[in-house]
Amino acid sequence: MEISDIERPRRVDLGAIERELREIRRQSGADSDHPAVRASLLSLVAVVAPNERDVVSDLAADVALHHPSRTILLVIDPDAAADEVTAEVSARCQLSFGMRKQVCSEQIIIVASGKSAGELHVLVSPLVTSDLPAVLWWRASRWPEPRSFKLLADASTRVILDSAILSHSVRDIRRLQELIRGLKSLPVADLAWARLTPWRAALAGFYDVPAYRPDLDGLNRIVVEYSAAGVDGAASEQGSASTAPGVLLLVGWLASRLGWKPQRASGDDKAVWTIDFTGNAGDVQLTLSVQPDANHSDSAPGTSILRAELGKDSGGIKGSSVFSIRLKEGCLETTATIDGEQRGGRVVPCENRSETDLLREELDMLGRDVIYEEALSMAAKIADLMAKA
Amino acid sequence: MSDQNKPDNPLLGGIRIQRTAEPCSVFLFGASGDLARRKLVPALFSLWQKNLLPPGFSVIGNARTELSDDAFRDVMRKALSEFDADQQISESAWQSFAQGLFYVAGATQDDGTFQRLESVLKKIEAERHTGGNRIYYLSTPPSLYDPIIDQLAKFKLNKHETGWVRIVIEKPFGRDLESARALNKKLTGLFEEDAIFRVDHYLGKDTVQNIMVLRFANGIFEPIWNRRYVDYVQITAAESIGVESRAGYYEESGALRDMIQNHMLQLLAMVAMDPPVSLEANAVRNEKVRVMRAIRPINESEVNDRAMRGQYGPGIVNGKTVVGYRQEPGVNPESATETYASVKFEIDNWRWSDVPFYVRSGKRLPKRVSEIAIKFKRVPHLLFGRSATTEIEQNELVLRIQPDEGVTLRFNAKVPDPRGIPETRIREVNMDFLYGSSFATGFPEAYERLLMDAMLGDETLFARGDMVEVGWQLVQPILNVWGSQKPEFPNYEAGSWGPEAADELLARDGHQWRRP
Numbered sequence: 001m002e003i004s005d006i007e008r009p010r011r012v013d014l015g016a017i018e019r020e021l022r023e024i025r026r027q028s029g030a031d032s033d034h035p036a037v038r039a040s041l042l043s044l045v046a047v048v049a050p051n052e053r054d055v056v057s058d059l060a061a062d063v064a065l066h067h068p069s070r071t072i073l074l075v076i077d078p079d080a081a082a083d084e085v086t087a088e089v090s091a092r093c094q095l096s097f098g099m100r101k102q103v104c105s106e107q108i109i110i111v112a113s114g115k116s117a118g119e120l121h122v123l124v125s126p127l128v129t130s131d132l133p134a135v136l137w138w139r140a141s142r143w144p145e146p147r148s149f150k151l152l153a154d155a156s157t158r159v160i161l162d163s164a165i166l167s168h169s170v171r172d173i174r175r176l177q178e179l180i181r182g183l184k185s186l187p188v189a190d191l192a193w194a195r196l197t198p199w200r201a202a203l204a205g206f207y208d209v210p211a212y213r214p215d216l217d218g219l220n221r222i223v224v225e226y227s228a229a230g231v232d233g234a235a236s237e238q239g240s241a242s243t244a245p246g247v248l249l250l251v252g253w254l255a256s257r258l259g260w261k262p263q264r265a266s267g268d269d270k271a272v273w274t275i276d277f278t279g280n281a282g283d284v285q286l287t288l289s290v291q292p293d294a295n296h297s298d299s300a301p302g303t304s305i306l307r308a309e310l311g312k313d314s315g316g317i318k319g320s321s322v323f324s325i326r327l328k329e330g331c332l333e334t335t336a337t338i339d340g341e342q343r344g345g346r347v348v349p350c351e352n353r354s355e356t357d358l359l360r361e362e363l364d365m366l367g368r369d370v371i372y373e374e375a376l377s378m379a380a381k382i383a384d385l386m387a388k389a
Numbered sequence: 390m391s392d393q394n395k396p397d398n399p400l401l402g403g404i405r406i407q408r409t410a411e412p413c414s415v416f417l418f419g420a421s422g423d424l425a426r427r428k429l430v431p432a433l434f435s436l437w438q439k440n441l442l443p444p445g446f447s448v449i450g451n452a453r454t455e456l457s458d459d460a461f462r463d464v465m466r467k468a469l470s471e472f473d474a475d476q477q478i479s480e481s482a483w484q485s486f487a488q489g490l491f492y493v494a495g496a497t498q499d500d501g502t503f504q505r506l507e508s509v510l511k512k513i514e515a516e517r518h519t520g521g522n523r524i525y526y527l528s529t530p531p532s533l534y535d536p537i538i539d540q541l542a543k544f545k546l547n548k549h550e551t552g553w554v555r556i557v558i559e560k561p562f563g564r565d566l567e568s569a570r571a572l573n574k575k576l577t578g579l580f581e582e583d584a585i586f587r588v589d590h591y592l593g594k595d596t597v598q599n600i601m602v603l604r605f606a607n608g609i610f611e612p613i614w615n616r617r618y619v620d621y622v623q624i625t626a627a628e629s630i631g632v633e634s635r636a637g638y639y640e641e642s643g644a645l646r647d648m649i650q651n652h653m654l655q656l657l658a659m660v661a662m663d664p665p666v667s668l669e670a671n672a673v674r675n676e677k678v679r680v681m682r683a684i685r686p687i688n689e690s691e692v693n694d695r696a697m698r699g700q701y702g703p704g705i706v707n708g709k710t711v712v713g714y715r716q717e718p719g720v721n722p723e724s725a726t727e728t729y730a731s732v733k734f735e736i737d738n739w740r741w742s743d744v745p746f747y748v749r750s751g752k753r754l755p756k757r758v759s760e761i762a763i764k765f766k767r768v769p770h771l772l773f774g775r776s777a778t779t780e781i782e783q784n785e786l787v788l789r790i791q792p793d794e795g796v797t798l799r800f801n802a803k804v805p806d807p808r809g810i811p812e813t814r815i816r817e818v819n820m821d822f823l824y825g826s827s828f829a830t831g832f833p834e835a836y837e838r839l840l841m842d843a844m845l846g847d848e849t850l851f852a853r854g855d856m857v858e859v860g861w862q863l864v865q866p867i868l869n870v871w872g873s874q875k876p877e878f879p880n881y882e883a884g885s886w887g888p889e890a891a892d893e894l895l896a897r898d899g900h901q902w903r904r905p
Contacts, residue, residue: 197404198440200400200404201404201440202440203400204398204400204401204404205440205443207398207400208398208401208411208443209411209412209443210411211520213398216398216399216400254400257399257400257402258399258400328481329481331479331481331482332440334444336444343444343445343518346437346442346443346444346446346485346486347481347482347484347485348437348438348439348440348482348485369403370403371402371403372403
């Protein structure tokens with residue numbers, strides 16, 4: 001597709017960014033067939049490594065088509081010897097639904113290397129659009145340097161990160177929780193958590209049926225199976241849940257919502273972990289089981305989860321219930337077994353939601369996600385027990 | 390069990406989805422009809438794909454044609470591809486959904502049909518564990534409503550020992566006040582009011598629901614939403630299409646019954662109502678009924694001054710020559726059915742006294758547009774020079790329901806004059822909110838929302854019995870007068886904005902219709 005003048009990135013002096021953007025706006029209004037309107041509902045500040053720059057630039061442009069925004073892409077290379085900052089500006093335009101005008105969003109790319117990469121907040125603050133939400137999206141896989149991160153976050157109204165990209169060991173869940181705790185009451189979104197939504201919705205949906213609701217209080221046997229590969233498909237350390245933060249977040253969510261207290265973790269070969277909880281109605285045993293032979297593509301996109309089963313054993317068939325969800329050909333297949341009798345299940349598509357989709361969804365929410373924070377806190381406690389075992 | 394009495398499900402907290410409906414069966418009368426194939430089944434399947442329907446959810450279709458369950462599934466699968474091309478269909482999800490589709494053939498007047506229905510329902514309830522929860526969806530011609538309701542009563546299918554039973558009825562709800570009252574009486578004799586869902590699909594539209602949000606989630610509009618600041622209100626629902634394949638229905642209906650009595654009065658009520666005390670279904674509907682009751686009744690002697698009707702003749706729409714209404718297939722060549730109606734309503738309460746509400750709806754108008762325009766009063770004192778003031782227009786807030794969904798505020802601004810001439814020139818400018826530039830997603834299908842609400846037992850977006858009767862009360866004198874006077878039809882060209890008499894309706898008050 002031919003790229004228009006205003007969509008072609010132009011290099012500018014740092015002090016001339018706003019002036020250059022005004023010029024782009026003037027040019028964009030001159031298209032008589034499809035005059036353009038500048039639209040901005042928020043500022044999206046994305047932090048990214050140099051090798052991901054083009055991917056994230058395109059991704060941010062896609063997101064901006066759905067959430068018209070000013071994107072400020074911060075490409076950081078703190079390990080570089082040279083201490084340098086450069087900037088480029090461009091606009092991305094589209095014909096939006098139901099409209100005859102083009103909607104244009106602005107993109108500013110700032111490349112900071114060496115020491116400057118740690119002082120980005122100074123550059124960002126004047127560029128954030130006044131009176132609109134500013135969202136900090138930490139897309140880099142390197143852990144943020146706490147001071148720099150805090151200063152960037154202070155200029156933001158919400159932070160988005162992806163624990164699936166950041167977590168490299170089981171201890172990283174605790175590190176993540178500490179990082180988020182340092183942001184005090186600033187709303188935080190985690191794309192690894194967003195990937196769990198279909199699983200959480202399906203599990204919660206079982207117990208929204210009034211007849212099954214009492215079984216929720218009697219849950220005592222939980223099984224989660226997952227593939228050994230990480231979110232990016234790379235092989236993880238054998239038998240570890242560490243590269244699957246989604247697994248820990250899922251069980252952290254269950255435990256925090258149902259008021260379970262983690263007691264101990266054991267896992268001899270670390271391919272199968274057993275976590276014991278004390279629940280309101282007795283003991284609960286959770287089994288985390290790695291399926292080393294599972295193809296990562298068999299698991300739910302981005303979560304590594306293959307199957308989740310919630311069971312209430314009552315010592316006999318009568319009074320027992322098992323709700324199970326597993327992946328089958330890209331769909332979630334749910335089954336329910338009540339008093340030993342299998343009830344009608346269903347199959348729902350588990351669409352492969354891209355990073356753009358997840359980010360778009362997160363940008364719809366501007367408040368705190370307390371349920372996530374509690375799930376993360378519980379996941380960190382479970383991870384601590386696993387690390388000690 | 391009502392929603393309020395359910396024990397909390399702690400796992401639902403914070404999940405960004407709507408609630409899942411309880412297991413239930415939907416019995417779809419008129420399953421071979423246009424509405425079922427174009428809207429209802431695609432909407433149900435979309436809800437299934439979004440994981441909003443429970444396991445065991447079942448649909449039992451009924452029509453006269455003999456079909457097996459499998460043949461019915463094939464028909465519905467084809468309808469999905471034909472009428473809902475935008476929906477991404479997962480074949481495995483379809484297979485899972487289709488397992489819950491069943492079919493019972495037979496005429497609705499026939500006892501055998503209901504015997505088979507009863508036995509299929511019992512079988513489904515035992516095998517698919519729907520708990521006796523049932524929805525009867527009447528997607529049939531209105532002439533079949535009475536026999537279906539009678540048969541449901543005869544076979545005691547209007548109640549269930551363990552589950553809830555609801556009935557959903559499409560418009561038109563009656564064809565005049567008397568028939569609407571009779572239908573209400575029959576229904577309420579067999580079902581509780583909170584089990585009767587009268588569909589007004591306009592209320593399922595997101596942009597219509599936004600009227601409430603605009604008014605009651607913002608602090609700046611409500612203080613000026615009254616007779617002190619508002620001069621008049623115009624509500625328009627224009628269509629560029631003719632009667633198409635609905636001549637049979639439309640000949641008996643006309644614009645007043647088809648649009649004004651229901652959709653337009655619902656829009657008027659949403660604009661004019663006082664803030665409800667909560668969003669609970671009856672709290673909202675109480676306020677709507679309250680303002681509808683405050684609408685000044687039109688005496689038969691006033692009808693010709695306050696209501697105008699029209700019928701389109703041949704003309705040009707969207708660049709194409711089209712025939713007149715009387716030349717449409719299936720239409721009586723001397724038809725007196727109106728394809729255009731406009732009415733001036735007035736509301737006798739403190740908020741709206743002396744503020745006219747002009748509503749209009751018509752077919753074969755120049756474009757398809759639904760909107761509400763609130764015209765504000767002129768400034769009390771003209772401060773600017775003579776040349777400037779002649780150009781000053783009244784401020785206007787336009788809520789666009791479809792298309793170009795959004796909100797526009799029109800106000801006056803100073804025209805910059807690079808020559809530096811010290812004369813203030815003023816021109817109207819627009820401040821636009823466009824859904825398309827703020828929310829890049831499209832709108833959900835209204836029927837998805839309405840079906841989901843019916844399954845959840847939420848009646849907020851459905852018309853209540855008293856609301857429907859008030860609507861008929863308001864238009865009944867107009868129906869009486871129009872029924873007794875022979876109109877001079879056709880009286881507007883297809884592609885024009887309606888009959889000249891409709892312009893006079895506003896001109897008498899010193900106003901004119903908008904040209905949206």
